[in-house]
Amino acid sequence: MESIGEQSTGHHFIHQRIAEDCAAGRYEGRVHTRFPPEPNGYLHIGHAASICLNFGMAEAFGGLCNLRFDDTNPIRETSEYAESIMEDIRWLGFDWGDRLFYASDYFEQLYQLALELVRAGKAFVCDLSIDEIRAHRGTLTEPGRESPYRDRSIEENLALFQGMRAGDFPDGSKVLRARIDMGSPNLNLRDPVMYRISRARHHRTGDSWPIYPMYDWAHGQSDSIEGITHSICTMEFEDHRPLYDWFIEQLGIHHPRQIEFARRNLSYTVMSKRHLLRLVEEGHVAGWDDPRMPTLSGMRRRGYPSGGVREFCERIGVGRRENTVDISLLEHCIRQDLEGRALRYMGVLNPIKVVIENYPEGAEEELEGPLHPTDSSFGSRVLPFSRELYIEATDFMEDPPRKFFRLGPGREVRLRYGYFITSKDVVKDPDTGAVVELRCTYDPDTRGGQAPDGRKVKGTIHWVSARHAQTVEVRLYDRLFSVSDPTDVPEGGSFLDHINPDSLTVIHCPVEPALRTLEAGAVIQFERQGYFCVDREDSRPGAPVFNRTVTLRDSWKGGAGGEKA
């Protein structure tokens, strides 16, 4: 407000609020954020946006960002999940340095702080059962009723809470509650539970704690303990902020500023843990890292470059309203990243044989093609050429529309980095009438793809020499769902009803021999088709398996339906 000049425009509201705080000298101008996942699942693209936000804000203001696992519910959390989360964050390109923390690191401090609240008469031990607590809580429109244990003496509460910690009571028999206001219109303030008794074994503290703090109690204090200045979280915690403020004020400890933003949804996919879990458990996908999953491990396996994912997270911005980002923006960012660095090769996904009638039988030669069309530093590879080739079946039409630039009866096209060929005749299956082979002639003077007489052709198609081709497995991935919002289902329906039956097509097809030497993880483009990566799990030396990362843009209107122009 008094610092209008510092409020640079064009930045999102979180950036602006942090800038305001810095300009006003809050937190001595320090900026310290944190990414606080619960280690009970895999990270997805929504988490990536949050990671970019937290690490990004710290970086933008010369601050720090911690990684803290909010591991307060041992029955759902494991170290394996924590490991995969760390791997994903590193893959995205962020570094938490030596600031890896766990809420469980603070169990003792949290316990001491709770004791402080008990001594101040601000927390009490409650013997009500789960159902009774629920019944006492009231509803959205009616106030709650106070627990009959609410007015226990401080001494009694102290003894009871220490007894809980010592393991004197059975699981679920008592809880520690904050003593706030059962009449508050904000349900979070109706004497919320701070601790429950549970003998569950914790992935880090083992069996040393029979009580575990609730998220609402642990989270804010953990942020405070770490000296976090800006606690960035999603909108559903907005109603919890008054509770976090209350705890901090009662305790008189460091008070971070919480800023909420709306979580991002992506079209043609689902993002909730519940939905993703169901896809995995019911076998609709091959696992959490299935290339069709919106998880970071899935995207990584599919070949999405982390730089493209980060760029996407930047470009979707941050807001406070419900939103659904168009998946085409993600695909755009991925293509943009890949365009400059994917090596170009040729592979024929849906082959049809071509015989060059005027090319000597048994002869062959080596042609050369650059590995990148504009960046010569990538070098080139050898392309063996012979009398029999494979081309894409969709690159030939017996009765082509006017705007079809590819092969048709009597038409001439260029074989990329090869020769001009002209279609002369077709061979058909006597039973089905389907075209099974093309008979063509080539022009020996067009070697490399250029005609000395200056003659032009409209189309350039990719090809592979049949004799030299290697057959490889290619997995053509498409969107997992066929509708923009899979969760929008009629009464009694399921998001599973919208699964795209063609989200994965596995084919075995001829590719150029140079591909044999590619290493797992390599990123390439099959020219005119799309970007692919060599699968890290299933590829073998000399036998790469390709995952289609994303198709190339296709602005040919006749592409899909063969529309006559």
Add this chain to the structure above:
RNA sequence: AGCCUGGUAGUGUAAAGGUAGCACAGCUGAUUUUGGUUCAGUUAGUCAAGGUUCGAAUCCUUGCCGGGCUGCCA
């Protein structure tokens, strides 16, 4: 129903009382040995109604529509 919160092109996001802009998507065209890339152009928007003001996406009022909240989950 009570409390909290939000509504800007198809989608996402800027504009903090002063020309409604950017990106993706769409559409045109140019270039092109990928119908790719690149380049140029273009379609399309302030939820509604009142009010304040010389001037409102922005401030006020009312209405409409959306999201969140009744775990010993996070």
